[in-house]
Amino acid sequence: MTSFGKRQLDPAQKQRMLGVATAHDFLDPALEWRRLFAEMWGTFLLVMVAAGAGVVAARSGGAVTLGMQVVAPGLMVMAIIYFMGTVSGAHLNPAVTLAFAVRRNFPWRRVPGYVLAQLVGGTAAALFLRALFGTVGALGATRPGPGIDSIQALAMEVVLSAGLINTILGTSSGARNIGTNGAIAVGGYIALAGLWAAPISGASMNPVRSLAPDLVRGDLHTTWIYIVGPLLGALLGVAFEWILKGRATAAGTLAAEGTPDPVDVKTGQRAS
Numbered sequence: 001m002t003s004f005g006k007r008q009l010d011p012a013q014k015q016r017m018l019g020v021a022t023a024h025d026f027l028d029p030a031l032e033w034r035r036l037f038a039e040m041w042g043t044f045l046l047v048m049v050a051a052g053a054g055v056v057a058a059r060s061g062g063a064v065t066l067g068m069q070v071v072a073p074g075l076m077v078m079a080i081i082y083f084m085g086t087v088s089g090a091h092l093n094p095a096v097t098l099a100f101a102v103r104r105n106f107p108w109r110r111v112p113g114y115v116l117a118q119l120v121g122g123t124a125a126a127l128f129l130r131a132l133f134g135t136v137g138a139l140g141a142t143r144p145g146p147g148i149d150s151i152q153a154l155a156m157e158v159v160l161s162a163g164l165i166n167t168i169l170g171t172s173s174g175a176r177n178i179g180t181n182g183a184i185a186v187g188g189y190i191a192l193a194g195l196w197a198a199p200i201s202g203a204s205m206n207p208v209r210s211l212a213p214d215l216v217r218g219d220l221h222t223t224w225i226y227i228v229g230p231l232l233g234a235l236l237g238v239a240f241e242w243i244l245k246g247r248a249t250a251a252g253t254l255a256a257e258g259t260p261d262p263v264d265v266k267t268g269q270r271a272s
Helices: 011-017 023-027 029-059 066-088 094-102 108-133 136-140 150-171 179-201 207-217 223-245 252-256
Strands: none
Touching: 023 029, 023 066, 029 066, 029 108, 029 136, 029 207, 066 179, 094 108, 094 150, 094 207, 094 223, 108 136, 108 207, 136 207, 150 179, 150 223, 207 223
């Protein structure tokens, strides 16, 4: 039994001494500033890569192919989950935050802060791209493809987003995207969805990823598709998760994933 002096440490304390973020850390109100910064920075990186791939493709005359453009954000999400999933959960997407809250794995009172941090990070990335390259390539905006109407694009975003939410809920620990399973599954799904569906709707699946370039370039004509679609898809994904696995429990989800320090999502206190 590990001890510090004469005082024995529980598994969570041992992990903190080793610098490992626990479920208690994830819900500790005093650390919310750290989680919000993580969401802002992670969303900045995601939008910079997702929108930036389109910008660079236009700037370089096609040196960045469509395949590269859709795989890049998947790889970036994979990397973000690895380096900060234990800090904020690596939501990076208001639809994901909504899904975790509806699934009762994430407190509703924390949703506004997460969404605001994501909006700030995404908008900052779009501003960064504009400062470097102007509005070339429509600033990497997601738009319905040629011959695709708004309803077709909306339906595609709903279905793709539902699949993304099922992938995230099925591999997450509570409201956190963490570990090898989450990183590979979520990053792989984003890349796969883009490889075949990008010519239809842009395969955004993320309101911030689409809203940020549209805001900065001043064109909100099709933005509603990429807000309504992912949010409806998130609700559909949660409903499918309920059908597949039943109702979630506040502490049980964390404990079932092997988290050594399960806590109640409403109070932030240990559940045991």
